Amino acid sequence: MQVTPVAGLPEIREGDDLAALIDERAVLQPGDVLCVASTVVSKAEGRTFDFADFPAGERARAIADRLEAITGESKDPRFAQAVIEESEELIVEAPFILAVTHFGHITVNAGIDRSNVPGGDLLLLPEDPSASAERLHEALDVPVVVTDTSGRPFRYGQRGVAVGWAGIPASRDWRGETDREGREMEATVQSVVDELAGAANLVTGEGDGGTPAAVVRGFEFGDHEGSNNLFRSEADDIVRAALREWEFEG
Structure with a gap:
């Protein structure tokens, strides 16, 4: 798998045709996935x-x-x-x-x-990042992941995560398949769009040297069930429920 930054993008302004600007600078092929930072999506959308x-x-x-x-x-x-x-x-x-x-x-x-x-x-952030991804997907005819950097519980540092996506399921489901020992997998659902966002963030960078888009080539989703569930529902998010009861003392 190759991850290549889209070089030469200008400072994005409200009303800019982001899809056209990317298309002029990236050679997109069938099977590619385009990862775009939410910052430039927001700028183009007047946020x-x-x-x-x-x-x-x-x-x-x-x-x-x-x-x-x-x-x-x-x-x-x-x-x-x-x-x-x-x-x-x-x-x-x-x-x-x-x-x-x-x-x-x-x-x-x-x-x-x-x-x-x-x-x-x-x-x-974009009002609806998945709708933003859908517009780019329709214009460029490749799957699109809109990314942001986010901190993580239990760990230091930030990583790239997906906030919107189109043309690709958010996750692939390994449940019901078998491991190398023939045991049936019961819990593994892989957050593909987050992993693609993290891979893209490694080459797009941060700060004043950052590049707001990258092309992932060679990724294969494989013959798996897909799902668009990414954000946990309120009903099954036990961490959110616990935090509501927690009060900072200091």
């Missing part, structure tokens, strides 16, 4: 905002005050307001904000970015 777009309410001011007291760093309550408005639920409000986005992804600060945002203060 750049100023702090002034989010006048802080009482809850946002309380969250900002508490975070400032915990961290000793100044916190803008308008940022907290943006997170509130971009979230279905705030699971944790201290010592950081852990939010459920409107499309089901759980991440710190609802995935709102404050770096590499020319012409604004905040870059929000």
